[in-house]
Amino acid sequence: METQALRALLVEIAHLDSALALLNWDQEVFMPQGAAEARAAILASLSARRHDVSISPTLQAEVARLQALPAGTLDEREQALVREAADDLADALKLPTEFVARYAEATSKSQGIWAAARKANTFADFAPALEEVIKLNQEMAGYLGFSDSPYDALLNLYEPGLTSQQITATFTPLKEALVPLLREAVGNEKSSRQQLSGHIPQAEQLDLALEIATALGYDTTHGRLDLSTHPFSTSFHPTDARITTRVDEDDFWVCLGATIHETGHALYEQGLPTVDFGTPLGQAASTGIHESQSRSFENIIGRSKEFWSYWYPKLQARFPIFKLSLDEFLDALNAVSPSFIRVEADELSYNLHIILRTELEQALIEGKLAVRDLPAAWNAKFKEYFGVEVPSDADGVLQDVHWSCGYFGYFPTYTLGNLYSAQLWHAIQKDIPDVMQSVARADFKPFLGWMREHIHQYGRQYLPQDLLMRATGEPLNPKYFSDYLKGKYGSSSNSQSTSAISQTTA
């Protein structure tokens, strides 16, 4: 294979990435508290080394050699490999190694500072670390380059080609549709998530979560489920793709919802071609496409009537707290109610959480908002979008881990993932009309098989927009998601059945 040498060089980078991912996973899941400083230094050191390997002269020469081959030498897939490797290399060459180390160390440390500040509900404790991380992100944007906004440079790290202009163009009409839809839904509410409260011990919740994750297709010989403050998924290789969740013993959905979400991510990682491990062809297409997988499993499957027609009787047999009828249960699970916490939000208000964060982080990166003014800006926007007052910074601006990790430009991919997932869902139903009948039998193979065939197997062979075009036959169209939400939450909707949405979007 013409790309054999390139592949071997990329796998060397990937092995360092695997070690870094394990160091990060361990930091969130098992690392003793007093090891934070040493861990930050280890991460900084390995990140710098990883960076040096990713710009090695040998790699540069090999990429140049392959780019100079006569047209037609490489097949489509190998061409994509070279294109993406060259892109990665070009980006990496823009960053000084000492910056990469400084960035890794600062973001590792700031996570601990954030966690303590959130616990103590004192934004002031986190502010200096956040200022530092913002400065580092601005510095990074400067290295990477941009035409309009430094935020564009950061967005591109998560979603290749995405600009803040596109974000605004997509998010503004969505926001304008969501705010009244939320008001309307709240006015019409007949049930609430609180109807599902009830005590289930942690161990039993974890058993259930793993059982459902496995049923969805998650392969636990190539993964595992652990606890962490903030649920996440990570992968060291397609044969070792791990997920975490968290537990509220009085609210089963906190654990199960997070587990199903992370299972969606992990199924993507487990579905990437092992033979291409380490190369762009063995990597996820983008953060937005990744999120389309988690949101599909969490919402389109995990909140559907068909899914619960199979699982709810099992829950009822196992846990005495489930006394509602199936329909009442589904109404409560899908109830719309402005929540302060993003990860516990219903599908409708979720995107307002994202839009709020996106607007704020763009202002922070562009220098239009100072960190000291951030809590007030957060609370004002929250009042405007959700109609309620934020009770504390811990339930407001301090709730998410992302900024402490340096993830600026990540948040919008959540909503992008929702848009993608609705469009994919529309296509799945056209291809497999009876897909939800399978779900009702707890047979997720048709659904997962479609994702494997249309998304997972390609890795980064296609750019996100091209991948979506191939999978659904059209470019990104936010209409599918608006229709989905209107179908589910509009005044005339049946709030439970995912199948009903296909009627509104058909």
Add this chain to the structure above:
Amino acid sequence: METQALRALLVEIAHLDSALALLNWDQEVFMPQGAAEARAAILASLSARRHDVSISPTLQAEVARLQALPAGTLDEREQALVREAADDLADALKLPTEFVARYAEATSKSQGIWAAARKANTFADFAPALEEVIKLNQEMAGYLGFSDSPYDALLNLYEPGLTSQQITATFTPLKEALVPLLREAVGNEKSSRQQLSGHIPQAEQLDLALEIATALGYDTTHGRLDLSTHPFSTSFHPTDARITTRVDEDDFWVCLGATIHETGHALYEQGLPTVDFGTPLGQAASTGIHESQSRSFENIIGRSKEFWSYWYPKLQARFPIFKLSLDEFLDALNAVSPSFIRVEADELSYNLHIILRTELEQALIEGKLAVRDLPAAWNAKFKEYFGVEVPSDADGVLQDVHWSCGYFGYFPTYTLGNLYSAQLWHAIQKDIPDVMQSVARADFKPFLGWMREHIHQYGRQYLPQDLLMRATGEPLNPKYFSDYLKGKYGSSSNSQSTSAISQTTA
């Protein structure tokens, strides 16, 4: 500081070592089964990279520069740093990078093969992997160089300066003393470990183990306790030194004994000077010295009457299975009985287990014993030393993880650790005559403090023999250990009190 540049270069190697140690820890504790092949490749890749960094031209130049400094430029400690770094460098320069990668991959894979073979009790399944690992060790010995036996080159990896001649000279008289002592003790037995059987659920055993580890001085903000098939300790930094144990719900000592043993190791790691992290001054002196710490805590403390005079009433209050009197309990805990399993052996037969393995592995490395003849050789020696027939390979030649990891030359350091620990113990009692009265109050500070002062703080500043000389005032003297065993297990002994030993060794 003159050594500042060298220290920075060494810390870079250490950060890769930390990542490798985490990859190994995770492999034993949490890694999903199906990830073994990918993990082996990651370990191979990072080991090769670690090796390249450890022989970098910059490092070579810096070591040469420091070695060429006029006498008196460096203080004693900095001189030691340069001496040890130069030794490590010289060893590393002998190994080809491709060999290091090949070795790491083969030993990572063979661990999984061994675990399956042990479970299935089929030595034949493990034999090819073992042959491969032996060949690799012979190849390594060839690179490292030796005068008498290739086994010497391997011994040196664990105990600098140790030769197979010294091993034979020490182990032969020990064996000749132990075999009759074992026969005598077995003849005199009035109690057995079986008297301590009784069901305690895993979670409660782990709680107790962690409580006692913490009481001994183990700092859980800088460490943690997990389960693994084979108990071990590892360290990523003095602020992150972890231990593992295993549990037999019907035999509490399996978990507690292993935990106290590993705690001894971890206390050494937590006691190394943080400021010297990554340099030889922040590393343990040798495997034998390391083992002296674990064996001291496991045996001299953990099997003593004073220790149990405090803890046994607590165990009795907590677990109804402890119906024996304190004296009966101590007799049972210290009972001598030939066991097939090394890690469950009493203190007396333990060293016969080690001698048996040392003799066999030396023969394997020297090419005097073929892998296909190994099980028969094991069983014959076992019969000779212990007087009993080995019932199965799983309880015989397959029981230990070491050979599958490539650890040839490691086993003798266990007995060396016992010899060191008895000699250190003799010195401790001279320095702190009432040390066991503190132990009886569950105050381990005097004991641990002595180890911190005389062993831990120095790292590799002194060679193992010099460290022992400074700590005890004389070179290695196996008499202390023989006296200890005779005092404890000889026909006229009081089998329980560790203090009694000081009388026999005084």
